[in-house]
Structures are given as C-alpha cells and as structure tokens.
Amino acid sequence: MRLVAPAAITIDCWVKADVPGQHSRWIVNRVLGGGENTGYRLGVLEGKPCFEVPQTAWSHHLVAPAPLPLGRWVHLAGTFDGQTMRLFVDGAEVASLARPGPIQRSHFDLTIGGFAPGATRRRIARAVLALRRACPG
Numbered sequence: 001m002r003l004v005a006p007a008a009i010t011i012d013c014w015v016k017a018d019v020p021g022q023h024s025r026w027i028v029n030r031v032l033g034g035g036e037n038t039g040y041r042l043g044v045l046e047g048k049p050c051f052e053v054p055q056t057a058w059s060h061h062l063v064a065p066a067p068l069p070l071g072r073w074v075h076l077a078g079t080f081d082g083q084t085m086r087l088f089v090d091g092a093e094v095a096s097l098a099r100p101g102p103i104q105r106s107h108f109d110l111t112i113g114g115f116a117p118g119a120t121r122r123r124i125a126r127a128v129l130a131l132r133r134a135c136p137g
Contacts, residue, residue, distance in 0.1 A: 011042040012077045021047040030106040039106030042078045051078030
C-alpha cells in the first residue's frame with residue numbers, strides 16, 4: 001500500500017506472542033534496507049515492544065523496558081506528534097523519546113504483519129489501526 005508520509009502518526013494493534021525473545025518482528029513496517037532513515041514501524045525487537053521513526057539510518061528505536069508478555073493479547077501503540085515518540089503497552093506509556101522533525105518519506109510499501117512484502121512470518125497481530133495523527137495517551 002503506497003502512503004504519503006504523515007506529519008504525525010498513531011499505530012495501534014493487538015498482539016499475542018507465544019515465543020519469548022522474538023527479534024525483528026514488525027507488525028507495521030515502512031523501514032527497510034535501502035531506506036533505513038525513512039518511514040516508521042511498530043513491532044518486537046529482542047523480545048520487547050519497539051516503535052521506530054528514524055532520522056538517520058536505523059536511528060530512533062524506542063524500546064519498552066520489559067519483554068512482551070506471553071500467552072495473552074496485549075495492546076501496543078506507538079505515537080509520534082512531530083516532536084516526541086511514545087510507546088504504550090496495555091494503555092500505559094512505557095517509553096518516550098524526543099525526535100523533532102517530520103517523518104521522512106519512504107519509497108517502500110507499507111507492510112502489515114510481516115517484515116517485508118512477500119515475507120512469511122508467524123502471525124502475532126490481530127488488528128492494526130494507523131492514524132494520520134498522534135492520539136493522546
């Protein structure tokens with residue numbers, strides 16, 4: 001799906017993980033090799049929820065302090081308002097990071113439920129909502 005880069009974004013989803021320590025599992029992804037400083041993504045990195053809106057190659061990873069809970073549905077949300085990135089787990093803000101500036105336009109398609117277009121991964125997402133604004137916590 002081709003999308004323009006929004007000025008702000010909220011990505012909201014329900015996930016259920018049954019395997020601990022999953023790495024580089026992206027529920028929503030527009031950050032891929034060749035465009036490492038563009039787009040945004042929400043998923044799991046080293047077993048922990050992660051939200052990324054890079055300015056330079058692979059920068060601005062906002063990672064939760066605790067691993068993704070196993071065996072139950074968990075609500076994840078990442079918001080970016082043009083100034084600050086925020087990560088929420090089950091409605092509680094667990095991390096924030098200053099990141100002033102616009103989301104840099106990605107030339108990649110938006111991928112939902114996998115690392116990249118055509119990639120097959122174990123599904124962990126139930127529902128995904130992406131808004132072109134930052135929702136308040």
